[in-house]
Amino acid sequence: MKDIYSGLLSGEKKLAVIGLGYVGLPIALAFAEKLSVIGFDINRERIDMMKNNIDPSCELDSSEFEGKDISFTADLEDLKEAHFFVVAVPTPVDDHKVPDLGPVLSASTTVGKVLKQGDYVVYESTVYPGCTEEDCLPILEGISGLKMGEDFKLGYSPERINPGDKKHTIKNIIKVVSGSDAEALDNVAKVYELIIDAGVHRASTIKVAEAAKIIENTQRDLNIALMNELSVIFDKMGINTYDVLEAAGTKWNFLRFYPGLVGGHCIGVDPYYLTYKSTELGYRPEVILSGRRINDNMSLYVAKRAIQLMIQADKQLKESRVLMMGITFKENVSDIRNSKVVDLVKELHEFSINVDIVDPYASSEELTHEYGLSLTPASEVRDDYDCVILAVNHKEYAQLGENEFEQMTSERPVIIDIKGILKDRINKFTYWSL
Numbered sequence: 001m002k003d004i005y006s007g008l009l010s011g012e013k014k015l016a017v018i019g020l021g022y023v024g025l026p027i028a029l030a031f032a033e034k035l036s037v038i039g040f041d042i043n044r045e046r047i048d049m050m051k052n053n054i055d056p057s058c059e060l061d062s063s064e065f066e067g068k069d070i071s072f073t074a075d076l077e078d079l080k081e082a083h084f085f086v087v088a089v090p091t092p093v094d095d096h097k098v099p100d101l102g103p104v105l106s107a108s109t110t111v112g113k114v115l116k117q118g119d120y121v122v123y124e125s126t127v128y129p130g131c132t133e134e135d136c137l138p139i140l141e142g143i144s145g146l147k148m149g150e151d152f153k154l155g156y157s158p159e160r161i162n163p164g165d166k167k168h169t170i171k172n173i174i175k176v177v178s179g180s181d182a183e184a185l186d187n188v189a190k191v192y193e194l195i196i197d198a199g200v201h202r203a204s205t206i207k208v209a210e211a212a213k214i215i216e217n218t219q220r221d222l223n224i225a226l227m228n229e230l231s232v233i234f235d236k237m238g239i240n241t242y243d244v245l246e247a248a249g250t251k252w253n254f255l256r257f258y259p260g261l262v263g264g265h266c267i268g269v270d271p272y273y274l275t276y277k278s279t280e281l282g283y284r285p286e287v288i289l290s291g292r293r294i295n296d297n298m299s300l301y302v303a304k305r306a307i308q309l310m311i312q313a314d315k316q317l318k319e320s321r322v323l324m325m326g327i328t329f330k331e332n333v334s335d336i337r338n339s340k341v342v343d344l345v346k347e348l349h350e351f352s353i354n355v356d357i358v359d360p361y362a363s364s365e366e367l368t369h370e371y372g373l374s375l376t377p378a379s380e381v382r383d384d385y386d387c388v389i390l391a392v393n394h395k396e397y398a399q400l401g402e403n404e405f406e407q408m409t410s411e412r413p414v415i416i417d418i419k420g421i422l423k424d425r426i427n428k429f430t431y432w433s434l
């Protein structure tokens with residue numbers, strides 16, 4: 001029997017990707033340029049879309065499906081043909097910020113049912129160090145009756161893609177790979193090298209690779225938390241944070257981070273995986289959790305400052321109207337999951353403030369389904385808002401200036417610019433940024 005790498009190359013063996021979301025679909029399509037691929041997802045609606053060359057996550061163009069050796073399925077039976085499994089299912093936290101391993105354990109059960117002698121299983125989902133070997137592996141072994149090392153091999157290769165970022169794509173970002181032994185590492189590395197032009201970094205162990213991914217996002221989260229804290233301090237001092245950052249940024253080793261709302265399913269979530277495991281091991285992280293607390297509270301802080309400024313501008317809060325520009329978790333994407341702008345809208349609602357929401361990327365149906373909110377159609381956007389909050393720096397908002405705000409607002413409006421993109425452009429109205 002051919003070894004896994006030559007079996008994949010010759011087309012005798014297939015590679016399957018389990019979970020075709022923001023991470024799974026691009027990786028499946030990249031592999032499908034070189035290998036025979038099965039794309040598996042439990043969501044039949046999404047599978048039907050992908051069969052019609054539509055990316056349900058709206059990141060990829062239909063042309064990216066063309067000429068690829070890939071079949072999409074939601075049937076376990078079809079997975080039996082695969083020998084190299086890549087698992088890319090979500091790893092969220094629950095309402096108590098505790099890791100929800102449900103999808104990754106359920107995907108392990110799925111793979112366990114079709115696992116065969118000589119197969120490889122590589123996890124891509126972001127998890128805490130130890131999860132692949134301590135939580136997923138027992139399921140693979142238990143369900144399949146096979147033994148890791150003797151019968152099949154294990155790997156972990158974290159994903160680094162950044163939704164909406166057309167510059168850093170799968171192929172041009174170095175990919176960290178790891179394996180359960182030297183042979184596994186070598187084969188996992190060779191398989192990924194087929195699609196990663198930038199090359200792979202061979203981590204010494206699976207735990208090291210898991211830890212590397214989680215600290216990349218934890219570091220970002222903490223750096224943003226520091227900027228957010230500085231922004232609160234500078235606001236009290238009457239100093240513009242962006243002016244300070246511009247000045248400090250002239251030093252060669254000053255890191256470029258900016259204040260903002262930290263939403264989405266990576267930076268605001270992954271650190272909780274690390275803090276959960278650390279706490280379980282008897283050490284409660286202080287720095288990481290403080291950063292999380294600061295970032296999680298920024299929506300309430302922005303709401304508080306908007307309300308204070310509206311009161312100072314003699315607005316009657318109860319009848320006041322706010323226009324929220326942008327509702328997605330970050331710029332230029334349609335993803336609204338864990339959007340912190342939603343927390344801001346809800347806080348304003350608590351003060352009986354009317355909030356209209358516009359966003360060039362978000363879907364109103366999804367917004368209603370997820371949060372009970374909806375987008376205001378363009379024809380119903382008013383010309384008398386008391387406050388406009390520019391919440392997300394979508395590229396469509398880059399050129400906004402005083403004239404545009406004048407057309408949307410009532411007398412003496414308050415303009416809140418969370419990302420500081422209007423700096424130095426608004427002089428006529430009350431202007432505030434983080």
Ligand SMILES: NC(=O)c1ccc[n+]([C@@H]2O[C@H](COP(=O)([O-])OP(=O)(O)OC[C@H]3O[C@@H](n4cnc5c(N)ncnc54)[C@H](O)[C@@H]3O)[C@@H](O)[C@H]2O)c1
Pocket residue numbers: 018019020021022023024040041042043046057088089090091103104106107110124125126127159160161162163265266
């Ligand atoms: N989105 C990102 O930018 C990004 C970047 C790096 C790493 N990650 C990590 O990658 C993983 C996947 O994230 P995502 O954003 O692609 O998620 P996603 O929500 O976009 O997609 C997940 C897909 O998995 C499917 N799925 C869920 N449970 C399943 C199961 N048991 N079996 C088969 N399919 C299942 C869903 O139907 C969905 O299509 C997470 O661990 C995430 O933290 C995400």
